[in-house]
Amino acid sequence: MTGAADTRGRTAGERPGAPAPGRRGRPRSAAADSAIIEAVLRLIEDGSSIAELSMERIAREAGVGKATVYRRWPGKSALLLDVMRSLDSPCPPLEGGSVRADLVRLLEFLRRRGLAKRSSAVLRTVVSHVRSQPELWAEYHRTVVRARHEALLAVLRRGVAAGEIRADRDLATLADLFLGPMLSRALLDEWQQLPEGLAEDIVDTVLEGVRPRPAEGDGRAADAG
Numbered sequence: 001m002t003g004a005a006d007t008r009g010r011t012a013g014e015r016p017g018a019p020a021p022g023r024r025g026r027p028r029s030a031a032a033d034s035a036i037i038e039a040v041l042r043l044i045e046d047g048s049s050i051a052e053l054s055m056e057r058i059a060r061e062a063g064v065g066k067a068t069v070y071r072r073w074p075g076k077s078a079l080l081l082d083v084m085r086s087l088d089s090p091c092p093p094l095e096g097g098s099v100r101a102d103l104v105r106l107l108e109f110l111r112r113r114g115l116a117k118r119s120s121a122v123l124r125t126v127v128s129h130v131r132s133q134p135e136l137w138a139e140y141h142r143t144v145v146r147a148r149h150e151a152l153l154a155v156l157r158r159g160v161a162a163g164e165i166r167a168d169r170d171l172a173t174l175a176d177l178f179l180g181p182m183l184s185r186a187l188l189d190e191w192q193q194l195p196e197g198l199a200e201d202i203v204d205t206v207l208e209g210v211r212p213r214p215a216e217g218d219g220r221a222a223d224a225g
Contacts, residue, residue, distance in 0.1 A: 035062040036069055040083045044122050050080070050129045077133045080126050081140055087119045088144050091151050099159035100203060103178060106152055107199035110182045149175065166210050177206050 039062035043053055055076060059066045073079040092109050094102040113119050131137045152175050159165035165174070181202050185193050 032062075032064055032068055033072060035064060036072065036079070037083055037086050038062070040079065041086075041118060041122060044083075044125050045118060050076075050125065053080075055079075077130065077136050080130055081136050083122065084126055084130065084140060085144060087113075087122060089113065091148055094151065094155065096158070099155055099162065099164045100207060102155045103152075103203045103207075104199045106148075106155070107178065107182055107202055110179070111194045111199050152178065163212060165207075166212050169210060174206070174210060178202060 036058060039058050040053065043058070043061055053076060055069050056066055058076075058079070059069045062069070069079070073082070089109075092105050094105060096102065130140060153171055156165060156171045156174055160167045160171070182194070182198070185198075
C-alpha cells in the first residue's frame with residue numbers, strides 16, 4: 001500500500017497535518033504528492049509570493065483537485081514545510097582524517113546547494129514564512145537543520161580532542177563562524193555569489209584564529225632548562 005512513508009521517508013504520523021495512522025481510505029498517490037510539490041516550486045521560481053500561493057492555485061498548477069491537496073496538507077504552511085524538505089540532501093560522508101578537510105567538505109556541500117537556483121530561490125522565499133510559524137520552524141529544525149549542525153559540532157569536537165582547535169571557545173559559536181558567511185550569501189545575496197574556493201577560504205580564515213598558540217610560559221620553561 002502506498003503511503004506517506006513511500007514519498008519522503010516518513011510515516012503519515014510524522015508530518016504535520018497528515019492523516020492519523022490507520023485511517024481508512026484510498027491509498028495516497030506518490031505521483032500526486034510529487035506533482036503538488038513540483039507545482040509550488042515552479043510557482044515560486046516564476047516569482048509568485050507566498051501570499052499569492054493559494055491552495056486553489058497550487059491545485060490548478062499541479063493538475064489535481066483542491067480536495068487532493070487538502071487531504072495531504074491542512075494548509076499552506078504545512079505544505080511549504082514539505083516543499084523545503086523536498087530540497088534537502090543528506091550531508092556528505094566525512095572521512096575523519098583531517099578536521100580541515102571535513103569542514104571544507106561540509107561547507108562545499110552548502111555552497112553547491114546554494115548554487116542551485118531552485119534551492120536558493122525557494123529558501124529565500126519560504127524561510128521567512130516558515131519561521132513565522134513556530135511549530136513548523138521547530139519541526140524543520142528538528143528534521144533537517146539539527147542533523148547538519150550536529151555533524152559540524154562532531155568535527156569541531158574532534159578538532160579540540162586532537163589539539164587542532166582551541167578548547168576555550170564555545171563550539172556552538174565556532175559553528176556559527178563557519179556556517180554564517182555561507183548561509184548569509186545563499187539566503188541574502190544572489191545565488192551566483194558563491195564562488196569556487198569559498199569553502200576553503202572560510203575554513204582557513206576561521207581556523208587561523210582558533211588554532212592553539214604556544215603559551216608564553218612554554219618558551220621560558222625551555223630556556224630555563
